[in-house]
Amino acid sequence: MNDTVASQELLAAADQHLVDGVLARQPRALAKAITLVESTRRDHQARAEQVLAALLPHTGKAIRVGISGSPGAGKSTFIEALGLHLIERGHRLAVLAVDPSSTLSGGSILGDKTRMEKLSTDANAFIRPSPSGGSLGGVAEKTREAMLVCEAAGFDVIIVETVGVGQSETTVAGMVDAFVLLQLPNAGDDLQAIKKGIVELADLVVINKADIDPKAAEFARHHFEGALALLRSASPGWRPPVLTVSAQTGRGIEAFWGEIERYRKAMSESGGLEAKRKRQAVDWMWTLIDGELRNRFRHHPQVKHDLEQVSRAVTAGSMTPAAAAHRLLGYLQDKD
Numbered sequence: 102m103n104d105t106v107a108s109q110e111l112l113a114a115a116d117q118h119l120v121d122g123v124l125a126r127q128p129r130a131l132a133k134a135i136t137l138v139e140s141t142r143r144d145h146q147a148r149a150e151q152v153l154a155a156l157l158p159h160t161g162k163a164i165r166v167g168i169s170g171s172p173g174a175g176k177s178t179f180i181e182a183l184g185l186h187l188i189e190r191g192h193r194l195a196v197l198a199v200d201p202s203s204t205l206s207g208g209s210i211l212g213d214k215t216r217m218e219k220l221s222t223d224a225n226a227f228i229r230p231s232p233s234g235g236s237l238g239g240v241a242e243k244t245r246e247a248m249l250v251c252e253a254a255g256f257d258v259i260i261v262e263t264v265g266v267g268q269s270e271t272t273v274a275g276m277v278d279a280f281v282l283l284q285l286p287n288a289g290d291d292l293q294a295i296k297k298g299i300v301e302l303a304d305l306v307v308i309n310k311a312d313i314d315p316k317a318a319e320f321a322r323h324h325f326e327g328a329l330a331l332l333r334s335a336s337p338g339w340r341p342p343v344l345t346v347s348a349q350t351g352r353g354i355e356a357f358w359g360e361i362e363r364y365r366k367a368m369s370e371s372g373g374l375e376a377k378r379k380r381q382a383v384d385w386m387w388t389l390i391d392g393e394l395r396n397r398f399r400h401h402p403q404v405k406h407d408l409e410q411v412s413r414a415v416t417a418g419s420m421t422p423a424a425a426a427h428r429l430l431g432y433l434q435d436k437d
Contacts, residue, residue, distance in 0.1 A: 116148055120155045123254050128227065131254045135229055138246045153246060156253035161378070163195075163252045164365055167273035169263040169299065170283030175309045176262050179283060179348040181217040186354050187258055188225045195227045195251035196220070197244055198262040227256060242392070245276045245385055274302040274335065275381055278374060279364050281305045284325070286317035301332045303341055305360055312347035319345065338371055339364060403432040 119137070122130025134156075138149045170176050177198070184194045196217070220226045229247065248259050263273050274280040282303040300306075306325050311318035325343045334340060342360050346353030368374035398404060411429060414420035 113151075116152050117155075120152055123156060123250060124159060126255050131227065131250065132229070134250045135231075135243075135247045138250060139231060139243045149246070153249060156250060160249045160252040163257045163259045164279070164361070165248065165259045165261070165277040166361065167261045167263065167277035167280045168283060169273060169281070170309075171285075174283040174285055175348050176283055177217055179307070179309055179346070180260055180262055181220045182348040182351055182354050183358065184217070184220045184226055184260070185223075186351070186358065188223055192258050193225045193256045194220075194258045194260065195248075195254075195256035196229070196260045196262060197247055197251070198228060198230045199244065227251065227254075244273075248276065275384055278368070278377070279304045279361055280335070281307060283307050283309050284321060285310060286314050286321050300328070302335045303329075304336055304339065304364055305341055305357070306343045307353075307357060308343065308345045309348055311345040312350055312352065315345075336364075336368060336373060336377070338373065339367055398430070398433060401432055404429050407432075 119130055119134055123134050134152060137145055137152060140146065140149065168176055168180060180196055180198075184196065187194050217228055221228050229251075231244070231247065244261060248261065251259055259277075261273050261277055280302055282299060282305070284306060286308055306329065308318045308321045308325070322343045322345050329341050329343065344353055344357055344360065346357055348354070365374065368377070399408075408429065411420065411425045415422055415425045
């Protein structure tokens with residue numbers, strides 16, 4: 102019994118040391134805290150909750166920006182150009198870059214640091230690549246928690262770079278202040294631009310690589326402006342601007358950040374930013390509840406025992422999907 106108590110006290114002391122390290126802006130402590138948060142081990146998850154609870158009072162002061170776009174839109178180049186610009190202005194920047202995980206091996210390349218070579222060596226920048234782990238919506242399962250750890254470590258700008266899977270990549274909009282959609286000059290006509298989903302959630306649209314074909318970039322900007330005028334803005338009182346940028350040359354980066362600051366000012370003065378964050382926190386709570394319920398369902402002994410047999414019956418057509426779901430869900434009502 103005494104050994105157990107001593108072990109718990111030692112664990113608490115180790116976690117306090119980790120919390121102190123994060124608040125002291127120690128890169129090693131920051132990386133270890135995010136690794137703990139991302140762990141799927143039950144004991145690590147319990148520790149992570151305590152660490153996050155201790156860090157929570159020190160969060161909320163950063164501006165949170167989500168950046169999405171199809172592969173090839175130049176997200177990493179854009180983020181590096183933006184990051185270097187922000188550091189010159191005295192900001193501290195954390196980049197949470199999500200890489201797709203293989204559906205076969207489960208592995209992930211995690212190559213974002215190599216694509217942001219200059220930014221990754223700056224002491225005022227922190228780049229954390231994380232695998233999506235099969236999570237939908239373009240972000241990793243613990244992206245929001247990692248973002249809070251970075252805020253506690255004193256980073257005043259948090260950028261979440263999503264996987265880059267297109268129209269379905271919308272989860273990031275539910276955890277950031279400003280959601281930015283990167284497009285290419287040849288992004289498409291009015292019919293492509295007006296697609297709902299990721300486009301209607303954008304607070305800013307950026308036409309990147311404008312230096313390659315300025316006329317095409319201006320044409321794309323015009324079409325997106327027309328399309329966005331027909332959609333209801335995701336942020337009341339704010340009309341999403343469409344900018345042309347060249348991340349490679351740096352043209353338009355300063356103007357882009359000016360729009361981000363204008364957005365934050367407008368949303369803060371109207372009370373929309375505070376309301377948005379409160380709504381996001383509740384939505385994230387329900388996301389975690391849904392995820393934990395699915396996890397408990399899949400690990401229920403009777404479900405694990407019968408799942409394969411029931412799945413075969415559905416495949417063979419001898420049982421309807423509705424009946425199969427009713428049967429498996431019924432096990433959760435039974436006492437173990």
